[in-house]
Amino acid sequence: MQLEYAQVKKIIMLDTMSCFRRQRSFRWLAEEFEPLTLYSHEDGRRCPFFTEFLLAPQQSSRGRFYCGLYAGYDHARKEDWSEWVDWLFMKEQGVHALATVADLNGIQEIGVWLMLPYPPPGDYMYEQGKRPRRFNIQLHRLLALHDTIETVIERWSRFYARTPVRLRGFVWGRQGIPEADVEVVEMCNEWIASLGLERLWMANYRSNRVIEWRELHFSAIALFANYTGRSEYGKDWLYNTGKFAALNGMGIQVVNGRGVIYDPNHADLYLEMVKNISSREEEARSFTRFRIQRPLMCL
Amino acid sequence: MKILHLPLEVGGQIAELCLQLRALGHQAVGYNWRHNYLKYDNTLLHSDAYEMLNTLETAITYFDIFHYHTGYTLFKDKTDIERVIHAGKKVVMHHRGNDVRIPSRAVKGQHYFNPYVYTGDSLPEQQILSNLSYFSKHLNTAIVQDYELYDYAADYYRNVHILPRPINIERIRPQETTAPHDLPIVVHAPTSRAFKGTEDIIRITEKLRREIPFHFILLEKVPRETTLSCMREADIIVDQINCGMYGNVSVEGMALGKTVVCYLRPDIKARLPKEIPIVSANRDTLYDELKRLLLDEDLRRRLGKQGRLYAEAWHDAKVVAKQLISIYETL
The missing domain is CATH 3.40.50.2000 (Glycogen Phosphorylase B;)
Known part of the structure; x- marks a missing residue:
């Protein structure tokens, strides 16, 4: 059986909160979400576009980083993690705005995937006070994640239970999983699984432990080919990533980026790769990611 | 910045x-x-x-x-x-x-x-x-x-x-009290055998052990912290006998207050501070230098103290x- 391209599950990844590099704050209002959730045919019919959204926090109002290697530049502390949770439940932006767009346009369900803040292992203070928590203690890293996830789930059930937005699951906050993260990832994912939620890893094609993604208790993984057109990774990486992902039941990241390492044609090649793989391989799934928040691709 | x-x-x-x-x-x-x-x-x-x-x-x-x-x-x-x-x-x-x-x-x-x-x-x-x-x-x-x-x-x-x-001088420091070992301990911790001259070091120490009793510990493929903890117990640390300039192991050895053996190329040694306490030895001289150190505990103690001072001053x-x-x- 061939998997129809239309059947491929597509998630769009959006940066949220502050970003110093682009000197802006991503609030995501309803009018910004609308062109991502619906598109218009030439005859005027409006059809669902993306129905799955991955929200990735960048920086807090204090300028501290939430995810990735950036979390090791100036890491987010407890007050920043709380700010992220609060951001998820602010009215007229983010998830709330998404729910509004779905309501207004009769979209029955929109899935939301939340990228978790990353607690970098090492001598990073998370919370001061009588019982300080530091990320050089594995238990403290795990507790920070547990507390935050619990708060999100509790508030989600109060705020969004009667809306079309559904919390699909959580996304690990780093592309790589070094040795120090393995236990925390396994335990955190196991716990999220027990709550009936998905666990997604946005990895690179050649990231360490990619092939062990199931052992790490992820329920899904999406690979980035590292092809951008202006770096040393050629088109062969793009196609090999597609084949590898298809053979191993993985998703792929489709990037539409701007900046010094991106050439203007890379997005077309990504689309071509997705179409080739999804039409040939039963198991292929695609997670779509825009590096910048411009829906330049039509799927 | x-x-x-x-x-x-x-x-x-x-x-x-x-x-x-x-x-x-x-x-x-x-x-x-x-x-x-x-x-x-x-x-x-x-x-x-x-x-x-x-x-x-x-x-x-x-x-x-x-x-x-x-x-x-x-x-x-x-x-x-x-x-x-x-x-x-x-x-x-x-x-x-x-x-x-x-x-x-x-x-x-x-x-x-x-x-x-x-x-x-x-x-x-x-x-x-x-x-x-x-x-x-x-x-x-x-x-x-x-x-x-x-x-x-x-x-x-x-x-x-x-x-x-x-080197972190506060963290890597001599032991407070050191009871003398029954036999001197010589440690060699190569990351690359050929570069450090490990085969020659093993050959020479084996020959010497037939004359003088001492322990020889070869540390390979172990975590850095394990190496450091073993070096703390050592009397003599042999860094390398080939390259001509001292490396990390020598610096750590000196900071720990140990006697350090390492080949220093003469032209390089001439440019180093005069007080450098490293005993220079290559495969042609290691036997004699090591023998001298093994037989003279006072010399080892003196070089160890000088090594610590050198590490504090320069590293x-x-x-x-x-x-x-x-x-x-x-x-």
Whole structure:
């Protein structure tokens, strides 16, 4: 059986909160979400576009980083993690705005995937006070994640239970999983699984432990080919990533980026790769990611 | 200053520099893509080339100084350096050994001949020369850790600074009380047997053990902390007997107050501080030097104390970090 391209599950990844590099704050209002959730045919019919959204926090109002290697530049502390949770439940932006767009346009369900803040292992203070928590203690890293996830789930059930937005699951906050993260990832994912939620890893094609993604208790993984057109990774990486992902039941990241390492044609090649793989391989799934928040691709 | 060290750790030195730079009020971050049995702690961000590359654009915006190590860059063709420079950021290359140890020149130079040196771990000569040409075309300044490497880099860059290997003097210190061992303990901890002369060291110590009783401990493929804890128990530490300049093991040994044996090429030794207490030995002299040290406990104790003072004077990471800041200020 061939998997129809239309059947491929597509998630769009959006940066949220502050970003110093682009000197802006991503609030995501309803009018910004609308062109991502619906598109218009030439005859005027409006059809669902993306129905799955991955929200990735960048920086807090204090300028501290939430995810990735950036979390090791100036890491987010407890007050920043709380700010992220609060951001998820602010009215007229983010998830709330998404729910509004779905309501207004009769979209029955929109899935939301939340990228978790990353607690970098090492001598990073998370919370001061009588019982300080530091990320050089594995238990403290795990507790920070547990507390935050619990708060999100509790508030989600109060705020969004009667809306079309559904919390699909959580996304690990780093592309790589070094040795120090393995236990925390396994335990955190196991716990999220027990709550009936998905666990997604946005990895690179050649990231360490990619092939062990199931052992790490992820329920899904999406690979980035590292092809951008202006770096040393050629088109062969793009196609090999597609084949590898298809053979191993993985998703792929489709990037539409701007900046010094991106050439203007890379997005077309990504689309071509997705179409080739999804039409040939039963198991292929695609997670779509825009590096910048411009829906330049039509799927 | 916001400083990014990349892309790998070198014997725990990058982590130490980052810690000291942070203590001086700078924001210092280090990437490491080298993961091995040494099992470095989490001072640096352990990652891989792919993840590092994906941060490049943000890193270029965020950091003021890009401090590359060991001739490695994120792109194989090394052009990420040009992109960083193009963005108006400062860049320095820190050469560490095999990336600049030009095989032909390692053996013979204007003022030296070293028949012992092993260059099989070095990059091919043409590649070293090509890399040096490329780097020095784009960078004015390089850092090296000693005079041996200085000579390789000096012909290329406008400025070459010698930055001694940093060590945490407070953490790596002699034991408070040391009960004498029944037999002296000699430790050798190679990361590369051929480079350090391990086969000769084993052969010579075996011969010597037939005459004088002592323990010989060979530490290989063990985490750095295990090596350090064994070195704390040692009486004599043999670093290497080939290269001609002392390395990390010697510095750690001196900081621990141990007697250190390491081959110092005569022309390099002449440029080092006169008080250097390292006992120089190569495969032709190791037997005699080691025998002398094994038979003279007072000499070992004296050299150990001198070694500690030398490490405090020349390798204290706090001092080295300040030297590094002054280098950054010239970029």
